[in-house]
Amino acid sequence: MEEDTGRKWLPLEANPDVMNDFARRLGAPPSAAFHDVFGLDPDLLAMVPQPVRAVLLLFPITEQSDAADADEIKDLAASSAGAGAGQSVYFLRQTVGNACGTIGLLHALLNNAEAVPPGHGSYLERFKEKTAAMSPMERAHFLEEDQELEGAHESAASTGDTQAPDRHDPVNLHFVCFVEKQGTLYELDGRKPFPIPHGPSSPSTLLQDSAKVVQKSIARSSDALNFNVIALGGANEDM
Numbered sequence: 001m002e003e004d005t006g007r008k009w010l011p012l013e014a015n016p017d018v019m020n021d022f023a024r025r026l027g028a029p030p031s032a033a034f035h036d037v038f039g040l041d042p043d044l045l046a047m048v049p050q051p052v053r054a055v056l057l058l059f060p061i062t063e064q065s066d067a068a069d070a071d072e073i074k075d076l077a078a079s080s081a082g083a084g085a086g087q088s089v090y091f092l093r094q095t096v097g098n099a100c101g102t103i104g105l106l107h108a109l110l111n112n113a114e115a116v117p118p119g120h121g122s123y124l125e126r127f128k129e130k131t132a133a134m135s136p137m138e139r140a141h142f143l144e145e146d147q148e149l150e151g152a153h154e155s156a157a158s159t160g161d162t163q164a165p166d167r168h169d170p171v172n173l174h175f176v177c178f179v180e181k182q183g184t185l186y187e188l189d190g191r192k193p194f195p196i197p198h199g200p201s202s203p204s205t206l207l208q209d210s211a212k213v214v215q216k217s218i219a220r221s222s223d224a225l226n227f228n229v230i231a232l233g234g235a236n237e238d239m
Contacts, residue, residue: 027122094190
């Protein structure tokens with residue numbers, strides 16, 4: 001589903017500390033931060049600092065997941081639910097290998113630019129202004145040529161707790177983002193042609209609604225240990 005340009009970045013680690021440092025350098029405000037979600041049951045979800053504005057999921061790409069995604073896209077493309085899906089959502093496609101972590105971070109922050117506005121003159125503010133009128137694929141091509149973002153991504157990918165693999169090593173893990181817009185939960189996956197609606201949601205139930213979708217993904221996977229969930233929530237007082 002992803003358009004292959006042959007270009008690859010270093011994979012970004014699913015690590016809130018890495019994400020927070022990266023987001024701050026791009027211009028995200030201190031009023032929001034990424035946090036680990038340690039489990040999907042109600043008690044563990046309740047530990048995530050509120051308000052939760054976006055959810056990032058890292059998951060293994062498998063034959064089962066690709067087949068399920070293809071069926072979902074086919075059904076949505078043929079239905080009214082897919083027609084114009086997510087017109088209120090900021091969405092960009094992925095054409096650079098291993099850029100999914102950065103695209104997920106951009107989806108999380110730029111879809112919440114009113115609630116957590118980027119700093120004046122920051123990279124995030126400039127990126128959104130330059131790409132606001134573009135199509136999702138035009139945004140992808142803009143990202144391909146954006147050396148400032150590529151440099152920031154490479155720096156962030158080099159600071160995780162584990163050594164980053166070579167950019168040309170095969171990687172079967174992929175980031176997607178969940179956001180709520182106008183009462184609907186959307187899955188934003190740059191490998192897919194449009195935002196995927198997952199039913200009703202609200203700002204107060206975004207985390208719980210996303211967890212239900214994640215649980216379905218885990219249930220159809222034989223590699224459940226490789227799932228990782230991070231939430232964009234309120235900042236801890238000590239951050």
